[in-house]
Amino acid sequence: MTLGAIGLILLSLLLSAVSAPPLAAFLPVAAKGAMVVTSEPFASEAGVQILKQGGNAVDAAVAVGFALAVTHPFAGNIGGGGFMVIHLANGRNTVIDYREEAPEKATRDMYLDGQGAIIPKASTVGSLSVGVPGTVAGLAMAESEYGKLGLRTVLEPAIKLALDGFPVSHALSESLRHYSPLLSRFDQSRRIYLRNGNYYRAGEIFKQPELAATLELIAQQGPGAFYDGIIARKIVATMKQYDGLITLADLRNYRAIERKPLTGHFRGNEIVTVPPPSSGGVALIEMLNILEPLNLGPPDAYHSIHLMTEAMRRAYADRSRYLGDTDFVSVPVAGLLSKAYAANLRAAILASPPDSPIDAGNPMPFEGPDTTHFSIVDAAGDAVSNTYTLNGGYGSGITVKGAGFLLNNEMDDFTSKPGSPNMYGLIQSEANAIAPHKRPLSCMTPTIVLRHGTVRMVVGSPGGSTIMNTVLEVMLNVLVYKMDVLHAVTAPRFHDQWKPNALFLERGRFSADTIARLRQAGYTLRFLKSMGECEAITVNPKTGWRFGAADPRGSGEAVGY
Ligand code: GLY
Numbered sequence: 001m002t003l004g005a006i007g008l009i010l011l012s013l014l015l016s017a018v019s020a021p022p023l024a025a026f027l028p029v030a031a032k033g034a035m036v037v038t039s040e041p042f043a044s045e046a047g048v049q050i051l052k053q054g055g056n057a058v059d060a061a062v063a064v065g066f067a068l069a070v071t072h073p074f075a076g077n078i079g080g081g082g083f084m085v086i087h088l089a090n091g092r093n094t095v096i097d098y099r100e101e102a103p104e105k106a107t108r109d110m111y112l113d114g115q116g117a118i119i120p121k122a123s124t125v126g127s128l129s130v131g132v133p134g135t136v137a138g139l140a141m142a143e144s145e146y147g148k149l150g151l152r153t154v155l156e157p158a159i160k161l162a163l164d165g166f167p168v169s170h171a172l173s174e175s176l177r178h179y180s181p182l183l184s185r186f187d188q189s190r191r192i193y194l195r196n197g198n199y200y201r202a203g204e205i206f207k208q209p210e211l212a213a214t215l216e217l218i219a220q221q222g223p224g225a226f227y228d229g230i231i232a233r234k235i236v237a238t239m240k241q242y243d244g245l246i247t248l249a250d251l252r253n254y255r256a257i258e259r260k261p262l263t264g265h266f267r268g269n270e271i272v273t274v275p276p277p278s279s280g281g282v283a284l285i286e287m288l289n290i291l292e293p294l295n296l297g298p299p300d301a302y303h304s305i306h307l308m309t310e311a312m313r314r315a316y317a318d319r320s321r322y323l324g325d326t327d328f329v330s331v332p333v334a335g336l337l338s339k340a341y342a343a344n345l346r347a348a349i350l351a352s353p354p355d356s357p358i359d360a361g362n363p364m365p366f367e368g369p370d371t372t373h374f375s376i377v378d379a380a381g382d383a384v385s386n387t388y389t390l391n392g393g394y395g396s397g398i399t400v401k402g403a404g405f406l407l408n409n410e411m412d413d414f415t416s417k418p419g420s421p422n423m424y425g426l427i428q429s430e431a432n433a434i435a436p437h438k439r440p441l442s443c444m445t446p447t448i449v450l451r452h453g454t455v456r457m458v459v460g461s462p463g464g465s466t467i468m469n470t471v472l473e474v475m476l477n478v479l480v481y482k483m484d485v486l487h488a489v490t491a492p493r494f495h496d497q498w499k500p501n502a503l504f505l506e507r508g509r510f511s512a513d514t515i516a517r518l519r520q521a522g523y524t525l526r527f528l529k530s531m532g533e534c535e536a537i538t539v540n541p542k543t544g545w546r547f548g549a550a551d552p553r554g555s556g557e558a559v560g561y
Contacts, residue, residue: 028486028538028547031560035546036060037535038374039462039556042166043067043076046157047376048559050149057376058086058146059154061384062139064374066158069135070211071166073193073406074175074393075372075462078214078226080408081134082371082388083274084142085261085446087455089381093263093272093448094146098138098256098388099439100131100410103245108434111416118416124423125182127244129396129409131440133226133235135388137256140223142384145258155219162215162404165207168200171555176200179394186242188399189406210404227251234403242398253437264337266292269456269479273447275333277325280445282336283315283468284475289342290314290349291476299481300492300510302517308476309496309503309523310349312469316426316498324431325439331431354521355503371444371462375537377546383455383537385446389462392423413440424465427499443467449475455539457485461551463532466495466504470532478538485538486549493531502526 029035034057036047046067047060055063061084068076081100087093111122123129143151176183177199183189190196192208200206217225225231232251239246264271264285271288273281290311297303322331335341371389389408390396396409415428422428424443432441445468449457457478461470470493477488492509496502503518507527518525533554538547548558 026486028484028549029558029560031546031548032544033379033546033561034377035537035548035558035560036064036374036376037537037548037550037556037558038064038068039372039533039535039550039554040068040072040076041557042071042161043374044557044559046161047374048561049157050154051378052561053149053153055149055154056147056380057378057382057384058142059149060376060378061374061386062143062147062151063154063157064376065135065139065386065388066155066215067161068372068374069405070158070161070208072172072372074179075370075389077388077390077395077406077408078135079133079400079405080388080390080395081131081410082138082386083278083442083444083446084138085272085274085385085448086142086146087272087383087448087450088146091453093261095259095261095274096138096142096256097259097277097439098134098141099277099442100134100408101254101437101439102411102414102434103132103250104247104436105245106411106434106436110434116417118420123412123414123416124392124409125185126396127239127242127398129411130239130244130246130398130407131410132246132250132254133408134254134256136218136223136226137254141256141258151222152219155215159212159215159219162208162212165205168202168204168206169555170202172206173200173202175393182394182397186398188401189394189397192399192404193394208404210402214403214405227254231400231403234400235407238398238400238407241401262333262337264288267479268451270450271447272450274445275326276323276331276441277439278442278444279319279323280443280468280471281447282323282333283319284445284447284471285337286315286318286342287311287468287472288475289337289339290346292342294346296476296480299477300514302514302521305494305514305518306354306521307349308472309494310354311345312472312496313498314345314349315468316496320427320498321429322431323441324429325441328435328438329431355501355523370464371467373446373460373462373533373535375458375460375535375548377455377458377537377539381454383448383458385448385458385460387444387446387460387462387467389444410440413442421499425500426465426497445471447471447475449479451541454541456541457539458537459534461532461534465497466531469493469495470534474534474536485536485547489534489536489549489551495528495531504528504531506531
């Protein structure tokens with residue numbers, strides 16, 4: 001080797017030593033025992049604390065669910081709802097559906113005026129947008145059926161965070177200020193979250209004594225306090241203050257429902273995911289079935305984006321036409337999930353030009369992730385994948401007086417008017433029309449991937465209509481492209497939901513060549529700041545090591561031990 005060559009090598013070694021970030025910055029968090037990944041660091045710590053006290057993944061999930069209601073009021077909640085997918089190391093898989101439901105007085109056309117036009121914001125802001133909350137019932141059911149420590153113990157971290165307070169992060173400070181137009185409309189929200197205009201700055205301590213008292217009541221009396229006791233009466237009083245529909249009978253009648261998960265198979269992996277009333281699981285499995293035998297080529301390049309986009313368009317078109325709450329309408333789930341149906345769709349994709357013209361809908365707001373997901377694997381191999389939400393950021397904007405928590409605006413997920421888009425630009429059908437006690441169609445897609453019966457991956461994301469596409473892309477990054485979980489959640493994302501007729505790409509994340517080829521092929525491109533916030537875990541099948549990654553698009557944290 002010449003002196004010049006040696007010099008070049010030394011220089012490049014020196015430069016890489018000086019300029020390269022530490023390698024650990026590009027690695028997922030690794031742990032031999034357990035892993036908790038949530039969208040907020042204090043909530044991740046709450047989950048780990050409960051695991052170290054001898055709890056299992058379900059105990060940790062319930063602790064995280066309540067802790068996020070304190071530290072992440074944007075989407076963490078006790079006034080909303082969601083879905084929890086559970087895998088137990090003994091082989092049992094189950095789903096807890098704690099989606100909100102329409103109150104008894106809700107009617108099919110409640111968001112239409114006398115001329116049949118949608119009343120602006122009626123389904124998204126204020127009392128009429130609120131569905132009967134399911135979170136407390138769902139978390140309590142998970143704890144009593146599958147937890148070990150009991151509700152009192154798993155509520156302790158959340159009660160402490162609410163009582164003693166926690167330092168406001170930069171992200172929370174910015175978010176509260178950003179949502180001040182919504183929160184300032186309602187006196188209790190203005191007082192608690194905006195301090196009547198004296199906005200919280202990063203580093204200040206945020207204490208929530210009323211929320212602490214509410215959580216303490218649930219710890220002492222169980223979910224009955226929320227659905228038939230003091231808290232229920234406070235919810236009803238707040239509803240009366242704002243001319244809302246929810247009554248004590250609605251709260252008393254609410255039940256979380258344990259459902260059989262949807263299962264699918266993709267290249268030797270078993271997919272365990274959420275059934276209706278979420279559309280997420282159906283769409284995810286339908287897309288995986290379409291893509292399974294195809295050679296996708298390299299990630300984030302024209303060919304893979306084209307094939308995945310065409311799968312997305314078909315799954316979202318089916319969602320729009322067929323999906324609703326299966327306790328009220330019949331949904332052809334078996335057909336939508338069949339490999340033969342997927343083969344027909346695949347053949348049509350391969351035989352037709354990209355992006356055949358489709359009617360335009362309204363643009364999607366894509367305001368950012370407005371739901372929250374967490375993934376947990378414990379040392380024994382139990383796993384929880386949980387997505388829950390208030391729907392929009394800070395939900396309806398209404399805080400229950402004297403109880404310190406926000407109420408959802410989930411009613412907007414129903415079809416206000418067939419053919420008109422909801423806040424996510426989704427076009428929906430009669431199958432998702434409003435009816436008393438019906439649950440609105442969701443996109444939430446908490447999912448667990450098993451390989452030979454043990455956990456391979458736990459995954460999910462917020463992001464409204466984009467959720468199942470985020471989950472699909474992160475799964476393919478791991479299962480097809482063999483990325484580690486941090487690269488899988490960090491990789492660029494794209495989204496197509498059939499209507500509006502547009503392919504959305506994260507801005508600045510795709511090559512000029514890919515963008516040019518997609519345009520040439522006929523796709524109408526739009527650009528997003530970012531898409532979703534996936535919190536994911538993978539498990540190495542040989543060593544059992546757990547690898548966690550909090551999506552860098554958010555400010556969450558993976559904590560393992
Ligand atoms: N609220 C958003 C969803 O359930 O999909």
